[in-house]
Amino acid sequence: MNRMQTTYAVSLRKWFRVYGTLFAGILIILCFSLLSPDSFATVDNVINISRQISFLVIISLGATLVMAVGEFDLSIGAMASLGGVVAAKLAVAGQPMWLCILIPLVVSVVIGYINGWIITKFKVLSFITTLGMGTVLGGITFWLTDGATIFENIPDSFRYLGQKMWFTVPILSFIMLFLTIVFWYIMSHTAFGRKLYAIGGNESASRNAGVAVAQNKNLAFAFCALLAALAGILMASRLGSAQPTSGDGLFLPAYAAAFLGMTSFKEGVPNIWGTFVGAAIIGILANGLTMLEVPSFLQDVVTGCIVIVAVILQKIGRDAS
Amino acid sequence: MKKILSIVIALSLILTLTACGSKKDTKKIAILTPYLSSVTTNQMVNLLKKESKANGWDANVVDTKGDVGQLANRMEDVIATNVDAIVLVSTDPNQVKAQIQAAKEKNIPVFGCDSAYIDGMAMNATSDNTAMSKMITEHLFQQLGNKPINLVVLTYRPHPGVLKRTLELDKLRKQNPNVKKVIEQQVNVPGPIENSRKQMENLLLANKEDGSITAVWAGWDEPAIGATQAIQAAGRKGIIVTGIDGNSQAVDLIKKGSPLVATVKQNFTGMAELVTKQIEQVLQGKAVTEKEQYAPATLITKENAGK
Structure with a gap:
């Protein structure tokens, strides 16, 4: 009996370690649904939240990739701003939509790859390198826009992805789900994903095992920049304007989402669905607390505390396992 | 179980916060x-x-x-x-x-x-941002008379009101041959006073000669305050600063005879x-x-x- 009780307790603890964050997310949803049934617990609001978290999820997926290789990319906010601004400028110049999206994405891949190349080639800290790159990108964005918001003469086609719906669901939500599934597949079912996790787990052992560490890291940074720029383009499309600092607000929540995600599914390891849950929790908290008219400074306190608690629990969980 | 505890704490916090919720x-x-x-x-x-x-x-x-x-x-x-x-x-x-x-x-x-x-x-x-900018810019130019005006511009163009003010400055500046723009700096928001102070300190170091900077036009009062603090700390003379908004700190500096000579008080x-x-x-x-x-x-x- 005692052994059964112990086994049960261990498996329950394990279950909570793996699904606790998801469970917390569900509890938060239940709590908001009870407190604000007329506005929070509605189909319209589910659609609303799915649209609101789409940029955060997309940019966080990239952050998850670089965190999987044990690095950080602090230029994602600036990359998102640049992506939005370049796309908007091209749209204003009358370029076709596919080109408005493709050019900033290509630019972002090059910039991301350069980030990775500098870090792996010169063995410098990703923190500092990407912080520097972020500053450079911020400067370029201001130079391109003269500091002003681009909103005049933006064609309607530019707003399509950000503002239109398919079958009453925002296109943004479809894009977010599609990318989450694609990157979940890449990270869980391809050699590239396994190599990224191997590098993050033990870089020298991976190198000794014949993994091309530098090349894979460069690709992780390139994907990260690509997703950041895409988030920026979609944000500009949604707002119908591109602001030179629009991506800045995504940077910290993206890492908060990835850290929260590390407490789900694959404990202590950055993972795609975990990041999705993390971004959703951040989005739901912001949405629900606003609906409950909680002052914004208290919203920050609540959200910040939850992230801190999650990170502590993730550390405790990892140490215990 | 600790996760559950954290959830309970978070939820009770939310509940407490909403306890004093709105009346119907x-x-x-x-x-x-x-x-x-x-x-x-x-x-x-x-x-x-x-x-x-x-x-x-x-x-x-x-x-x-x-x-x-x-x-x-x-x-x-x-x-x-x-x-x-x-x-x-x-x-x-x-x-x-x-x-x-x-x-x-x-x-x-x-x-x-x-x-x-x-x-x-x-x-x-x-406020009519264009009219306010015209008012303060013309005052600034009048203060320096026919002397060459080496102007530093501290602004933040993404803000719609500040953009209108800056565009009016651009227009008036081009109409006045005495005015030479030394540099235009975008001021970080939040933290405009500290950021503009740093920017001004650097500009003063880069332009040490008397008369190399004679005026600072700030798109609103906070950068004007930062620039004023930097000028006062460096002990530089012959530089005047203007702001727009009329916030109490700026008005106080104007009253005390600091380099900040004027602002436009928004209502x-x-x-x-x-x-x-x-x-x-x-x-x-x-x-x-x-x-x-x-x-x-x-x-x-x-x-x-x-x-």
């Missing part, structure tokens, strides 16, 4: 801004809150700390809660165009306070009053008086500072 049957006003940390925006938000309270409305303030994407999200949230009116403070409405349309579709009137007016909004009350009280009056009208089912309304501004110099 009172009109709900959502006040949204990305710039609450700015002195003047803060002043307007407080005035709007005060006016709302006086009218028996329940005002909820949402600040997104410079993040326009978040502002759009939060605006959607308040639309979903069917508030009775939304006030955008110091916000470029073009950045939330889709949300303004969404509010219109749900018959929620959107008011601007020191913002701008676009289609779909009920109205906007502001924030007037703006908040104009918006409140229009909200009152709309909530009573009447139409707004004017879609764009201006609260008149005053030039503040040493002669009238503090009076």
Whole structure:
């Protein structure tokens, strides 16, 4: 009996370690649904939240990739701003939509790859390198826009992805789900994903095992920049304007989402669905607390505390396992 | 189990926060801004809150700390809660165009306070930024007479009001052959005083000769204060600074005879009053008086500072 009780307790603890964050997310949803049934617990609001978290999820997926290789990319906010601004400028110049999206994405891949190349080639800290790159990108964005918001003469086609719906669901939500599934597949079912996790787990052992560490890291940074720029383009499309600092607000929540995600599914390891849950929790908290008219400074306190608690629990969980 | 504990703590915090929730049957006003940390925006938000309270409305303030994407999200949230009116403070409405349309579709009137007016909004009350810029720029140029004006511009073009001011400066500067722009710097928001002070310190070090900088034009008072502090700390003479907004710290510096010689006092009280009056009208089912309304501004110099 005692052994059964112990086994049960261990498996329950394990279950909570793996699904606790998801469970917390569900509890938060239940709590908001009870407190604000007329506005929070509605189909319209589910659609609303799915649209609101789409940029955060997309940019966080990239952050998850670089965190999987044990690095950080602090230029994602600036990359998102640049992506939005370049796309908007091209749209204003009358370029076709596919080109408005493709050019900033290509630019972002090059910039991301350069980030990775500098870090792996010169063995410098990703923190500092990407912080520097972020500053450079911020400067370029201001130079391109003269500091002003681009909103005049933006064609309607530019707003399509950000503002239109398919079958009453925002296109943004479809894009977010599609990318989450694609990157979940890449990270869980391809050699590239396994190599990224191997590098993050033990870089020298991976190198000794014949993994091309530098090349894979460069690709992780390139994907990260690509997703950041895409988030920026979609944000500009949604707002119908591109602001030179629009991506800045995504940077910290993206890492908060990835850290929260590390407490789900694959404990202590950055993972795609975990990041999705993390971004959703951040989005739901912001949405629900606003609906409950909680002052914004208290919203920050609540959200910040939850992230801190999650990170502590993730550390405790990892140490215990 | 610890996770459960953390969830319980978080949820109880949320519940506690909402325990003092809003009363039913009172009109709900959502006040949204990305710039609450700015002195003047803060002043307007407080005035709007005060006016709302006086009218028996329940005002909820949402600040997104410079993040326009978040502002759009939060605006959607308040639309979903069917508030009775939304006030955008110091916000470029073009950045939330889709949300303004969404509010219109749900018959929620959107008011601007020191913002701008676009289609779909009920109205906007502001100062005439172009007129204020003209007033302060002409005063600055007059102060230096026919001497060459080596001008430093401290601004933040993403802000719609500041952009209008800066564009007017650009126009007047080009009309005056005496004016040479040394440099234009974009000031970081939040933290404009500290950021502009640093920028000015660096510019003073880079332009050590007397007369290499003779004037600083700031798009609003906070960078003017930062620049003034840097000039005073460096002990430099022959540089005058102007700001716009008329915040109390700037007026105090003008009164004390610092390099900050003038500002234009915006009538924030007037703006908040104009918006409140229009909200009152709309909530009573009447139409707004004017879609764009201006609260008149005053030039503040040493002669009238503090009076």
